[in-house]
Structures are given as C-alpha cells and as structure tokens.
Amino acid sequence: MSYLIVLPHIQVENANAISGLTYGFPAITHFLGFTHALSRNVQRSHGLSFNGCGVVCHKHQVQAHRASERGDYYFSLTRIPLTKEAKTAPFNEEGRMHMTVTLFIECEGSILHGDAGARELEQHLQSLCVTQRLAGGTVTSMKPVRVMTLPQNGDELQNITRREMYRALPGFALVDRSELLAQHVAERRAQDPQVEMIDAWLDFSTITYRAGQQEEGSAQWQYQPKPAKGYLVPLMVGFTPISPLYAAGDVARTRDTTSPFRFVEAAYGVGEWRSPHRVTDIHQLIWRYSVSTEHYICSHAKPLQEADLTEQDHSDF
Structure with a gap:
C-alpha cells in the first residue's frame, strides 16, 4: 500500500549551496539521501520503505556578499584558525545557505493499527527529522508531519494533490525537465x-x-x-x-x-x-x-x- 508523508516547512541552517558546477540550491541527491536515511530507520522500526521525494522551496538565503554594488558575489566563509607558522590554513571553500522546504515522501508498506498507527508514525518522524542533517545543514524546526493514504489515480488522487499543493504555497516546486x-x-x-x-x-x-549588423554600419x-x-x-x-x-x-x-x-x-x-x-x-x-x-x-x-x-x-x- 502507498502512503504520502509530508514534512512541512523544514527550516535548515547552513545547508550546502554548491552542487558540482552549480550553486544556489542543494542538489536533488541531498534530498534523496535525507529520505534514504529516514527510510533505513523506519524500515527497522515500522517495516516501511521510502521510495521517492518531492521538494518545494519556500525561502532561501545564500550566505554571500559582494564588496561593491557592481562587484562579484563571494561566499561568506567560516574563519579558519592560523597554522603553527601563523599562516592561513588551506581549506576547501564552502557555500552555505539557509532554506525552508517542504518534502513530499512516497512510502510503501503497511501501517499497522490504522489511524492510531499513522499518528504514531507522525510523532516518530517528527522527532527523527530534527536529529538528521539535510544537505549538510542543521534542521532547526518544522511543522507537524502528516501521513495519508496515496491512491495511484482517480478523483481522490487529484483532491489530495490539489489540497497539498495549495498548502505548499507560497513556494516553488522543483521538477525535472x-x-x-x-x-x-x-x-x-x-x-x-x-x-x-x-x-x-x-x-x-x-x-x-548577439550583435546585429545595421544598414549604417553600426551594431545593435x-x-x-x-x-x-x-x-x-x-x-x-x-x-x-x-x-x-x-x-x-x-x-x-x-x-x-x-x-x-x-x-x-x-x-x-x-x-x-x-x-x-x-x-x-x-x-x-x-x-x-x-x-x-x-x-x-x-x-x-x-x-x-x-x-x-x-x-x-x-x-x-
């Protein structure tokens, strides 16, 4: 049986803002890694498995600055202590950001004891999520977890989608194109x-x-x-x-x-x-x-x- 688990408005501090050649938001592998870590825990305790994760971002703040109004942006880095020779220690540059996201997790298995079991799973995930790292950042707070049955198609699926998507506003969902x-x-x-x-x-x-040639010889x-x-x-x-x-x-x-x-x-x-x-x-x-x-x-x-x-x-x- 399929369930939808909603982890709403997770506030994360100092998450990794660099993903390979890109920066500004964690890679989708970070969120699937977070989901996998939760899945390994609930598989032992509840016999459930998490198969996928959807991401909606509500707020984001990259920790960066620039010296002048027209200058380039630079990441705000942690101060590294000097070495024994009083020289600057070598380190890898870290791009950090604060963000607030909602995660939609697809769950497979059977939740025992009906609604009571679902409420117990919500409390378990509520306490578990704040102890995990998300994209290398610290989870500082989140709204109450919601667990519901997820139909594969039909009007009930459309109703659940419409309700949960409107609850996720304001924000932007990340989809693959x-x-x-x-x-x-x-x-x-x-x-x-x-x-x-x-x-x-x-x-x-x-x-x-691109410069286009004009009749009088100038470029536009x-x-x-x-x-x-x-x-x-x-x-x-x-x-x-x-x-x-x-x-x-x-x-x-x-x-x-x-x-x-x-x-x-x-x-x-x-x-x-x-x-x-x-x-x-x-x-x-x-x-x-x-x-x-x-x-x-x-x-x-x-x-x-x-x-x-x-x-x-x-x-x-």
Whole structure:
C-alpha cells in the first residue's frame, strides 16, 4: 500500500549551496539521501520503505556578499584558525545557505493499527527529522508531519494533490525537465556537429546578447531567448561512472570496505521551478533514483508531459 508523508516547512541552517558546477540550491541527491536515511530507520522500526521525494522551496538565503554594488558575489566563509607558522590554513571553500522546504515522501508498506498507527508514525518522524542533517545543514524546526493514504489515480488522487499543493504555497516546486536539454542538444548539433554538451547546457543559464549588423554600419545588441520558456535552471541530477567497478576492498581508504567501489563524476540536467498549484499529479513531483549498470541518475517517477503545461506555464521569465 502507498502512503504520502509530508514534512512541512523544514527550516535548515547552513545547508550546502554548491552542487558540482552549480550553486544556489542543494542538489536533488541531498534530498534523496535525507529520505534514504529516514527510510533505513523506519524500515527497522515500522517495516516501511521510502521510495521517492518531492521538494518545494519556500525561502532561501545564500550566505554571500559582494564588496561593491557592481562587484562579484563571494561566499561568506567560516574563519579558519592560523597554522603553527601563523599562516592561513588551506581549506576547501564552502557555500552555505539557509532554506525552508517542504518534502513530499512516497512510502510503501503497511501501517499497522490504522489511524492510531499513522499518528504514531507522525510523532516518530517528527522527532527523527530534527536529529538528521539535510544537505549538510542543521534542521532547526518544522511543522507537524502528516501521513495519508496515496491512491495511484482517480478523483481522490487529484483532491489530495490539489489540497497539498495549495498548502505548499507560497513556494516553488522543483521538477525535472532534462528532456528539454536532450532536445536542445539535438537541435544545436543538427546545426553544428562539434557543439559540446556543456555549451548546450549553459544556454539554459547564461544571459546572451548577439550583435546585429545595421544598414549604417553600426551594431545593435539583441537579447537571445533561452532554449525553452519557464523558470528553468541547470541542475545536478546524479552521478556517472569514470572508472570500472572495483571489487570490495580493492581501493584503499574507502569508507565502506564491504561494498564494490567505482569512481564517479557529477551528471547534470535541467530543472524547472514551478508554482505548486500548477502540479496536477503528485507523482509528477516525486524524484526517484534510476539506477542502471552505468549511471546513477535521479528522475521523476512520472515524467512531466507537454500536455500538462498550460499557456501560463509557458510564460517567459
């Protein structure tokens, strides 16, 4: 049986704001990792498993500053003590942010004792979530957890989706639109076969102007629209391998010496921040791990279809 668990308005301090080549919001792998940590706990205590997670962001504040009004932004870093030689100690730059998010978790299993069991699970998760780290940040507070039955389709599913999405306002839901990246890469390579994937990916985030030649010889700069309309952002969506799969214990100094090991690098896609009241099916919001022999990618359990978009959704940002 399927259930929907809502963790509303989780306030997180000093979460990781850097995700591979992108910054400004944690990667979706952070939220699925948080879900997996909760799942391992409730699997032992309640016999339940969490299969996916949807994210709605209500507030975010990147800890950054700039020296002048037109200058570049810099992360506000923690002061590191000097070394014994009174020199600045080497350290990795950390981008931090505060955020408030609501998580929608898909749960599989059977909750015993009906409503009483559901209320007991809510109390268990309420106390468990504040002891976990989310995207490396500290959970400072959250509103009461809600547990409800999740139908797969029909009017009841639409009613639950509508009610929960309106409760998530104001905020923006993060949905996967990586199919737009694949489409844009194909279009650019049809014009120029030498175009690199990263160039097509950056088209979704860069602001581009192109000079147009005028009759009198002067140039006029014209804004070049993004590859697609909507609040689209570059996104880290998982990992892809860069080495063979080594047997357990073959690679020295690994955290887990009992599991096979493989070196990986970040994989990227395109996401869209969408107003929750435009989500028509809660399954379109749920991210899951899509694990194959070669890749470890996060995607939606039910991909967003073009037919789900309205004319307002296509408004240009």
